[in-house]
Amino acid sequence: MVEHDMGQQELVAAERAPGEYVANGSPTAMYGTWHIQTIVRLTGREDISTVFTVPVGAPSGGGSTTSQVVTVGPYTMIVFTDPATVQSGAPLTMFAVLIGQDGNPVTGKQLRASFSGPSTQAPIDATEDAATLGPGRYKFAIAGLDAGTWKAAIAVGNEGTAAYSLVVSR
16 A cells, blocks of 8 residues: 555555565655555465655755656656666666556667767667566666766657756766
């Protein structure tokens, strides 16, 4: 059960790997306090339940966020990096979650990121592995970027391109 300032939603988790469960729902870019109740049900045993309180808000102290919501043709795309704070020369992963107009994840698309910034970076094609990453989630493995402000043009086939900006620290 996910409860936030504008209502609640119940999601059922599916086993992605032994001991690892994932509950997918419509993404909501909403600031506020989220209460996530997790219930574990095993046949023949009592339910175990706990509630996680997660504050979601704008970065404080003048910082920036690497999570951005952009529009590409008929799709909404949520783009973010791991780690969230990118360091110069360190490997990073950029993820794009592609959402259709019906709110469902979009699979089977070819995504390509082209970069412009303080130095050159070859374009990178995304990989898609629904079993590992979840449906509609695309992964760009980046060996490292130089410090400075970068722009990534993320294309979804021939359907459109969105701009994503990223600051890489020293």
